[in-house]
Amino acid sequence: MQTxxxxxxxVHLTTNLRQTVVALLGVVFGISxxxxxxxxxxxxxxxxTALAFTSLAHxxxxxxxxxxxxxxxxxxxxAATIAHIRNPRVLPYxxxxxxxxxxxxxxxxxxEVVAVTPQVNLNVFFRNGSTQLNGTLxxxxxxxxxxxxxxxxxxxxxxxxxxxxxxxxxxLGTDLAHDLGVQVGDNINxxxxxxxxxxxxxxxxxxxxxxxxxxxxxxxxxxxxRQLLAQHPQYVTDLQVNVRHYEQTAPLxxxxxxxxxxxxxxxxxxxxxxxxxxxxRNIIALAVSLTILLVAGFGIYNIMNMTINERIREIxxxxxxxxxxxxxxxxxxxxxxxxxxxGGLLGMGVGYGVARIVNVIPFNIAGxxxxxxxxxxxxxxxxxxxxxxxxxxxxxxxxxxxxxIDPVAxxxx
Amino acid sequence: MESNIALRAERIVxxxxxxxxxxxxxxxxxxxxxxxxxxLTGKSGSGKSTLLxxxxxxxxxxxxxxxxxxxxxxxxxxxxxAAFRNEHIGFVFQFHYLLPDFTVLDNVMxxxxxxxxxxxxxxxxxxxxxxxxxxxxxQARKLASRLSGGxxxxxxxxxxxxxxxxxxxxxxxxxxxxxxxxxxxxxxFRELAHERGQTIIAVTHDEDFARNSDRVIDMSxxxxx
Ligand SMILES: Nc1ncnc2c1ncn2[C@@H]1O[C@H](COP(=O)(O)OP(=O)(O)OP(=O)(O)O)[C@@H](O)[C@H]1O
Ligand SMILES: [Mg+2]
Numbered sequence: 001m002q003t004x005x006x007x008x009x010x011v012h013l014t015t016n017l018r019q020t021v022v023a024l025l026g027v028v029f030g031i032s033x034x035x036x037x038x039x040x041x042x043x044x045x046x047x048x049t050a051l052a053f054t055s056l057a058h059x060x061x062x063x064x065x066x067x068x069x070x071x072x073x074x075x076x077x078x079a080a081t082i083a084h085i086r087n088p089r090v091l092p093y094x095x096x097x098x099x100x101x102x103x104x105x106x107x108x109x110x111x112e113v114v115a116v117t118p119q120v121n122l123n124v125f126f127r128n129g130s131t132q133l134n135g136t137l138x139x140x141x142x143x144x145x146x147x148x149x150x151x152x153x154x155x156x157x158x159x160x161x162x163x164x165x166x167x168x169x170x171x172l173g174t175d176l177a178h179d180l181g182v183q184v185g186d187n188i189n190x191x192x193x194x195x196x197x198x199x200x201x202x203x204x205x206x207x208x209x210x211x212x213x214x215x216x217x218x219x220x221x222x223x224x225x226r227q228l229l230a231q232h233p234q235y236v237t238d239l240q241v242n243v244r245h246y247e248q249t250a251p252l253x254x255x256x257x258x259x260x261x262x263x264x265x266x267x268x269x270x271x272x273x274x275x276x277x278x279x280x281r282n283i284i285a286l287a288v289s290l291t292i293l294l295v296a297g298f299g300i301y302n303i304m305n306m307t308i309n310e311r312i313r314e315i316x317x318x319x320x321x322x323x324x325x326x327x328x329x330x331x332x333x334x335x336x337x338x339x340x341x342x343g344g345l346l347g348m349g350v351g352y353g354v355a356r357i358v359n360v361i362p363f364n365i366a367g368x369x370x371x372x373x374x375x376x377x378x379x380x381x382x383x384x385x386x387x388x389x390x391x392x393x394x395x396x397x398x399x400x401x402x403x404x405i406d407p408v409a410x411x412x413x
Numbered sequence: 414m415e416s417n418i419a420l421r422a423e424r425i426v427x428x429x430x431x432x433x434x435x436x437x438x439x440x441x442x443x444x445x446x447x448x449x450x451x452x453l454t455g456k457s458g459s460g461k462s463t464l465l466x467x468x469x470x471x472x473x474x475x476x477x478x479x480x481x482x483x484x485x486x487x488x489x490x491x492x493x494x495a496a497f498r499n500e501h502i503g504f505v506f507q508f509h510y511l512l513p514d515f516t517v518l519d520n521v522m523x524x525x526x527x528x529x530x531x532x533x534x535x536x537x538x539x540x541x542x543x544x545x546x547x548x549x550x551x552q553a554r555k556l557a558s559r560l561s562g563g564x565x566x567x568x569x570x571x572x573x574x575x576x577x578x579x580x581x582x583x584x585x586x587x588x589x590x591x592x593x594x595x596x597x598x599x600x601x602f603r604e605l606a607h608e609r610g611q612t613i614i615a616v617t618h619d620e621d622f623a624r625n626s627d628r629v630i631d632m633s634x635x636x637x638x
């Protein structure tokens with residue numbers, strides 16, 4: 001009985017080949033566009049993330065200063081107490097992270113942590129003659145810094161490793177060096193906010209393609225930075241931490257934040273615009289691709305409806321001969337399913353092809369050479385699943401209508 | 414006695430509601446014996462086709478009671494009736510309805526494939542045999558839509574016989590046939606009724622055809638005359 005229904009479905013599909021092909025093309029288009037859109041958006045997001053993480057760690061631990069102290073009286077006396085405070089000032093407090101080595105060991109021991117690096121960060125003026133620009137100076141642990149941010153990849157002049165043995169050396173962003181008018185081997189004067197001034201030799205240049213970084217950041221050996229600030233040899237302002245999966249920072253933050261007396265901040269919290277951008281792009285991709293699938297679904301629905309109207313007499317004859325409503329549904333759902341499965345397979349191929357083609361279109365901005373693209377199997381499987389589901393629904397609705405046809409009403413004429 | 418009745422119709426009443434309420438069948442009662450070759454006659458518009466649709470279980474919108482092979486069919490669901498038709502009733506429509514995209518052979522085989530009680534080879538052999546009986550063996554591999562009207566009608570008869578149904582109903586089954594083929598169909602029907610005990614109910618305008626059958630029911634304005 002079932003094989004009979006299948007062979008009827010096969011005859012229907014092959015005799016109306018043009019309609020079958022049109023329906024098939026609809027599915028192929030829907031599924032390939034779904035794959036292309038989502039692969040492209042994932043590519044954009046991945047690129048964005050890679051760019052962001054050239055200077056941003058997944059989790060940052062730092063001392064964010066004393067809590068709000070504008071009205072200390074209220075902590076000790078009832079709320080109704082009238083306090084009169086003038087010119088409150090914060091007395092010197094401990095800056096930086098105390099016992100940084102122990103803290104670093106604790107964080108490093110967490111299962112998801114892949115790298116930790118200490119930094120001494122300060123805002124300074126970069127001076128060359130009368131040119132004076134402000135920016136951030138990062139005193140870093142040469143090896144660990146590179147492990148987190150892969151900064152050596154972005155070097156356009158000199159080498160990253162040289163900084164390790166040159167306490168008088170400095171590495172600048174290309175744009176910063178350009179603005180200062182200095183070249184490798186030249187000297188640069190650094191002025192701190194405490195008014196201390198010191199001279200360094202430019203050892204190399206880097207270019208991350210994040211303008212903000214390239215225009216305003218410089219690296220120093222961490223020990224040189226401590227000397228510049230006249231701090232003790234364990235002084236650290238920031239601990240930068242990378243975890244295995246950058247999206248999954250929450251568990252680590254939740255685990256260590258309560259036991260550390262410092263601020264533990266995930267990249268998502270510090271850079272909500274990045275997260276929002278990625279999410280919004282995902283939503284757009286999903287909305288567009290689901291719309292395309294929906295349109296393809298409507299196409300199939302229309303074609304199935306047409307087929308059923310054309311074959312309404314045949315359906316009546318089948319029912320007169322003893323085929324049940326379920327048989328009729330099966331005959332037409334089978335057709336939709338075949339279109340969905342074949343269209344799905346072809347659509348995955350076409351989607352891959354389109355992705356490949358777009359992936360070689362030149363795009364020379366922010367260090368990219370071509371448009372970004374990803375090839376995640378997940379996108380292909382989802383597209384296939386959604387596609388088959390859409391065709392099933394689009395086929396089932398008219399098929400159910402066909403099952404309810406009253407043969408006498410049709411055959412009586 | 415009871416077991417000898419193939420079909421029993423009791424006070425069958427049928428209305429049409431379009432364009433206005435109109436009583437087509439006005440309380441028909443009759444019995445048909447097993448192995449009987451019955452013809453239904455009457456002038457055009459007297460309600461013969463309407464009655465046949467009720468008897469064939471396809472039309473369930475009627476009053477009265479219908480019994481086939483001792484089973485009451487009135488009140489059963491569409492799917493139960495479809496299964497019953499598949500096994501026990503062969504039907505030849507007034508307009509020979511075949512599936513146009515299938516071969517003649519496939520058309521004849523389909524009700525048997527649906528019931529799925531015999532192997533494909535057996536069904537095919539039986540279908541060939543039926544086509545041969547009706548002089549159509551040469552057309553077996555053609556698409557049904559490529560046949561002439563008379564050929565299509567004979568294919569429909571071959572299809573109606575495929576499951577050896579207890580009752581074969583035909584609405585002017587020889588309406589498109591020449592006298593030679595009409596005679597052939599008549600002989601086939603009579604043989605099926607008398608040799609194999611299958612019941613035949615055929616609507617006809619052919620007086621010779623009717624006169625030579627076992628019994629004639631003449632209808633006029635929804636009543637048996
Ligand atoms: N679907 C319908 N809706 C309304 N009236 C109908 C319908 N079908 C048939 N009729 C009417 O019912 C009456 C009986 O029709 P029926 O088809 O049973 O006649 P018939 O005896 O088979 O005629 P013929 O010999 O021409 O085939 C006719 O008056 C016809 O107009
Ligand atoms: Mg009629």
